[in-house]
Amino acid sequence: MKILVCITNVPDTTAKITFTDNDTKLNKNGVQYIIGPYDDYALARGVELKEQSGGTLTVLHVGEADADPQIRKALAIGADDAIRINADPLDSYFTASQIAHVAKQNNYDLILMGRESIDFNSGVVHGLVGEMLEIPSYSPVMKLEINGTTATIAREIDGGKETLTVSLPLVLGCQEPIAEWKIPNMRGIMTARTKPLQVLEPVSVDEMTTPGKYALPAPKGACKMIPADEAATLIKLLQTEAKVL
Amino acid sequence: MSVLIFIELDNGVIKKTSLEAILYGSKVAEKTGGEATVLAFGSADSSELEKAGHYGATKVLHASGEKLNHENSLAYADALVQAVNQEQSKVIIISKSGLGDAVAARAAAKLKAGVVSGVTELPEINGSFKVTRSIYTGKAFATTEIKSDIKILVVKKNAVEIDENALSTVQAVVEAFSPNLRDSDFKATVTNVEKAASELSLTEADIIVSGGRGMKSPDQWQPLLDLASALGAATGCSKPVSDLDWRPHHEHIGQTGIKVAPNLYIACGISGAIQHLAGVNGSKCIVVINKDPEAPFFKAADYGIVGDVFEILPKLTEAARNLK
Numbered sequence: 001m002k003i004l005v006c007i008t009n010v011p012d013t014t015a016k017i018t019f020t021d022n023d024t025k026l027n028k029n030g031v032q033y034i035i036g037p038y039d040d041y042a043l044a045r046g047v048e049l050k051e052q053s054g055g056t057l058t059v060l061h062v063g064e065a066d067a068d069p070q071i072r073k074a075l076a077i078g079a080d081d082a083i084r085i086n087a088d089p090l091d092s093y094f095t096a097s098q099i100a101h102v103a104k105q106n107n108y109d110l111i112l113m114g115r116e117s118i119d120f121n122s123g124v125v126h127g128l129v130g131e132m133l134e135i136p137s138y139s140p141v142m143k144l145e146i147n148g149t150t151a152t153i154a155r156e157i158d159g160g161k162e163t164l165t166v167s168l169p170l171v172l173g174c175q176e177p178i179a180e181w182k183i184p185n186m187r188g189i190m191t192a193r194t195k196p197l198q199v200l201e202p203v204s205v206d207e208m209t210t211p212g213k214y215a216l217p218a219p220k221g222a223c224k225m226i227p228a229d230e231a232a233t234l235i236k237l238l239q240t241e242a243k244v245l
Numbered sequence: 246m247s248v249l250i251f252i253e254l255d256n257g258v259i260k261k262t263s264l265e266a267i268l269y270g271s272k273v274a275e276k277t278g279g280e281a282t283v284l285a286f287g288s289a290d291s292s293e294l295e296k297a298g299h300y301g302a303t304k305v306l307h308a309s310g311e312k313l314n315h316e317n318s319l320a321y322a323d324a325l326v327q328a329v330n331q332e333q334s335k336v337i338i339i340s341k342s343g344l345g346d347a348v349a350a351r352a353a354a355k356l357k358a359g360v361v362s363g364v365t366e367l368p369e370i371n372g373s374f375k376v377t378r379s380i381y382t383g384k385a386f387a388t389t390e391i392k393s394d395i396k397i398l399v400v401k402k403n404a405v406e407i408d409e410n411a412l413s414t415v416q417a418v419v420e421a422f423s424p425n426l427r428d429s430d431f432k433a434t435v436t437n438v439e440k441a442a443s444e445l446s447l448t449e450a451d452i453i454v455s456g457g458r459g460m461k462s463p464d465q466w467q468p469l470l471d472l473a474s475a476l477g478a479a480t481g482c483s484k485p486v487s488d489l490d491w492r493p494h495h496e497h498i499g500q501t502g503i504k505v506a507p508n509l510y511i512a513c514g515i516s517g518a519i520q521h522l523a524g525v526n527g528s529k530c531i532v533v534i535n536k537d538p539e540a541p542f543f544k545a546a547d548y549g550i551v552g553d554v555f556e557i558l559p560k561l562t563e564a565a566r567n568l569k
């Protein structure tokens with residue numbers, strides 16, 4: 001089985017977000033970057049499936065060279081090789097077009113992604129890629145088993161979950177508890193250094209969107225404290241002051 | 246500009262988030278001198294669909310039939326593109342959900358349309374078409390100009406506010422819509438659906454009462470459930486709570502769980518870790534009950550009570566019951 005896992009390179013979940021250059025760029029100062037947490041689930045399940053049934057696992061990232069440490073980490077976790085499309089991925093359609101271009105040349109059986117990136121939180125790249133390749137896409141997937149060329153998937157639907165079976169090839173957006181995150185071991189880190197990381201230039205795509213300015217949310221007002229023995233007055237305040245009841 | 250709004254039904258009733266989408270789409274149509282048309286899939290009475298008119302839509306395309314009753318993003322996207330071509334729509338509005346994102350994405354690829362997901366406000370239209378969306382899991386906003394001829398906006402809850410008193414009494418015209426369905430969209434076999442039928446959905450709920458590890462154990466959840474029932478609220482939890490199987494996984498709220506945006510979020514015995522806050526920072530009003538005055542959640546709260554949840558919850562429940 002040929003598996004492709006698409007990863008993002010994103011600020012750590014606890015990072016403080018600020019902007020520079022007249023609010024047109026993220027201030028990367030002091031921000032630690034990680035593999036997107038959902039992508040990390042996709043990667044972990046991909047590695048497990050590869051270990052079970054053999055085959056290859058390629059990681060793909062659309063982004064600039066500062067992502068290379070995260071790509072190496074994915075290689076250390078168990079990917080065989082990596083591709084980086086050298087471009088600043090600011091538009092979902094653009095990113096998906098790059099992924100679809102790579103996928104068309106390689107005929108992957110399974111393309112695993114995260115349910116969403118935690119920078120843009122769009123949740124659309126898997127659907128875009130699925131349609132560009134004219135194969136099904138499902139998200140968010142919580143469980144994935146492969147038997148021959150058939151996948152059994154459990155995915156979240158509004159207020160519950162649904163199990164379905166469908167033939168490969170597929171694009172899936174993953175979330176927990178599909179697998180446990182994997183931490184690279186020493187051997188993995190050593191071998192990752194020599195695994196191939198191919199850097200390709202992007203294919204040209206019509207411009208769908210242009211990024212504008214960034215902004216931070218208005219600061220939150222102070223929290224109104226209510227003494228524990230007057231707890232019941234909270235309900236009144238919610239009704240008359242906050243007007244949410 | 247002609248606007249098409251994809252809506253979701255829940256047992257034949259238009260979801261609240263979809264009503265917001267209709268209002269949103271109608272406002273875009275109004276701004277640009279076009280008409281707002283709704284596209285609905287699955288069984289529903291015409292009398293329900295006509296209500297789209299109250300929110301500003303002129304017409305509802307209703308695609309029904311056995312095959313379309315079950316949520317299927319592949320088929321819905323295919324049909325949506327056919328509706329876009331029929332109506333010559335230029336803007337497509339979809340409310341944010343797993344299904345909404347999938348339909349938006351697949352339709353965008355077919356239509357070669359720019360798609361922006363997580364839109365929080367009405368677009369700015371004057372020569373250019375600019376939208377504001379939430380990024381970094383609620384920690385920031387970005388404005389984006391959409392340049393493609395057809396534009397797809399996936400809109401977050403509360404992007405527009407529904408004022409029940411300002412709704413029109415006009416009814417939308419309901420038209421049957423019969424898209425060509427491709428076999429390739431129906432290849433998956435659904436083998437099992439687990440859905441708590443009576444449960445209020447977290448993403449739709451106006452009020453959520455949520456519990457963390459401070460609730461101590463799964464058999465001590467009753468006081469929280471009582472408050473939720475008194476308020477007509479849905480219930481949620483923090484990640485450790487669902488990891489410990491105290492509560493079902495689909496109640497898990499936060500960065501790695503569900504993102505919610507109710508009018509009122511009541512957090513009981515939740516510390517307020519940044520990953521939890523990431524799932525609730527779209528809430529209008531946040532109440533925090535925690536015995537530790539230093540709990541970080543208070544910094545994100547509108548109202549706070551320092552104290553023991555097991556003493557405070559019953560008092561709130563009693564006060565809530567007396568409201569009605």
Ligand SMILES: Cc1cc2nc3c(=O)[nH]c(=O)nc-3n(C[C@H](O)[C@H](O)[C@H](O)COP(=O)(O)OP(=O)(O)OC[C@H]3O[C@@H](n4cnc5c(N)ncnc54)[C@H](O)[C@@H]3O)c2cc1C
Pocket residue numbers: 013037456457458459460482483484485486497498499500501502513514515516517518519520521524534535536537540552553554555
């Ligand atoms: C990558 C990553 C992703 C994560 N994603 C999520 C996520 O999506 N959602 C999520 O929730 N967490 C997530 N977490 C975990 C998160 O960091 C916290 O560990 C978690 O939210 C803590 O849950 P808690 O507040 O219920 O428990 P605790 O941190 O143990 O807090 C319990 C709180 O209850 C209070 N308390 C105790 N007893 C009482 C009482 N009797 N009355 C009143 N208050 C009481 C305590 O003062 C304390 O503040 C994630 C972590 C990581 C690393």
Ligand SMILES: Nc1ncnc2c1ncn2[C@@H]1O[C@H](COP(=O)(O)O)[C@@H](O)[C@H]1O
Pocket residue numbers: 006007008036038039060061062063089092095112113114115116117118120121122123124125126
């Ligand atoms: N720049 C990128 N490079 C590789 N994969 C990406 C990129 N952006 C998004 N993805 C994949 O698409 C998923 C959904 O992203 P999004 O639609 O941005 O929320 C992510 O979890 C990744 O798996």
